[in-house]
């Protein structure tokens with residue numbers, strides 16, 4: 001994947017941050033949303049978002065044992081350890097009840113834009129369950145393959 005696609009994604013993340021700044025959803029920073037199995041929800045990501053995270057962080061700081069508990073390997077003492085480079089779903093999800101009616105529309109709007117970036121850069125559309133993919137990554141890391 002090329003860096004231009006990653007840069008376009010970063011521009012999109014900045015635009016989303018501006019929009020969220022106006023909407024002011026409340027985050028209590030409990031980290032509950034990153035413990036997927038405990039929270040009973042799933043995070044879906046595109047290959048572009050995940051490869052961007054890999055390219056920018058090298059997945060440094062991942063605690064792969066967390067995926068066995070159904071949590072994100074980047075959750076660090078209740079905080080996101082890769083906040084600057086986190087994926088679209090991480091940015092849009094808030095447990096603030098007042099924000100929930102806006103959430104799916106906002107996600108769809110930016111997800112369509114991510115798809116547009118992938119198309120513009122000739123990338124195939126891949127969209128998958130993040131935790132499933134992280135389990136595969138954890139097994140790769142653990143086995144040293």
Ligand code: SF4
Nearest residue numbers: 034072074075080090
């Ligand atoms: S990348 Fe960060 S915000 Fe997203 S699930 Fe992991 S810890 Fe949570």
